[in-house]
Amino acid sequence: MSDASFSLDPRLEADTFPVLDLPLATVRLMDDSRFPWLILVPRRPGLAELIELEGDDRAALTAEIDQASRALKTLTGCDKLNVAALGNMVRQLHIHIVARFEVDAAWPGPVWGVGERRTYASPQAMLLVARLRAALGGA
Template sequence: MKDFALDERLANDSVSVVMTGLCDVRLMKDSRWPWLLLVPRRPDKSEIFELTPLDQILLTFETEKVASALKTLTGATKINVGALGNIVRQLHVHVIARFEGDANWPGPIWGHGKAEPYSDEDMNSFIAKLRDTLSQ
C-alpha cells in the first residue's frame, strides 16, 4: 500500500470512515443520499480487473459488507453499487442508499443538482453509526 495516494477530488468530496483490509471507506459530503466510496489502496489502478485475484475477492467482500451495513443502517429501498471512473480515474466503488422519493428517484444521482453538505453534527453522528454497524 506504499505509493498509494488518494485522488485529490475524492479527498475533497469525501471523508474517511474506516480503513478495511483493502479499502479506504469514505462518506461523500452530500447529504441527499447516504453515499459511500470504497477506494482500494493500490496505486495506479483504474479498473477492477487490474487488481490481483485476491484483491478482487477482498473488494467484493468489502463491498458486500459496506452495502449490507448501509442497508441495515438506513433501511434503504435499494442499494446502488457502481464503479464508473469516467471523471476520476482512480479505482473506486460507489455504494449508495436510495429511497423512493429521494432526489432524482429513480434516476441516477450523477449530475443531479448540487451537493448539500452535512452539518458537522449530522456527519459525525452518521460516521459513528457506520463504524458501529461495520464492526458488527
C-alpha cells in the same frame, strides 16, 4: 502488496469524509446529505479498472463491497442500493455504494447530475461516520 505508495485522489479527498480502513479498501462518506453514499477505494497505487485487481484483491474487494452494502442498508433502511465503479471524472478505482429511496430527489434515475449537492453539517456527518464505523466493525 504494500499500500505504502497509495495516495487518495485529491477530488475524492475533498468530496468525502474518512470512515475507516478495511483490510483492502478505505471507506469514505460522500459529502452529500441528499444520498447516504459510501465510496470504497482499494489501497493499491495506479488502479483505474476492476480488471486490474489481482485475484486475492478482487475477492477481498467483493467481500468489502458486500460488507459496506449490508452496513449501509441496515443503517438507512433504503429501498435500493446502487453499486457502481464509473471512474469517468476520477480515474482512481473507487466503488460507489449509494442508498436510494423511492422518495429521493433523483429516484428512479441516477444520482449524478441531479440538483445541487447539500453538504453535511459537521455534527450530522460525524454522527453518521460513527454509526458507519460501528456497523462496519470499527471502533
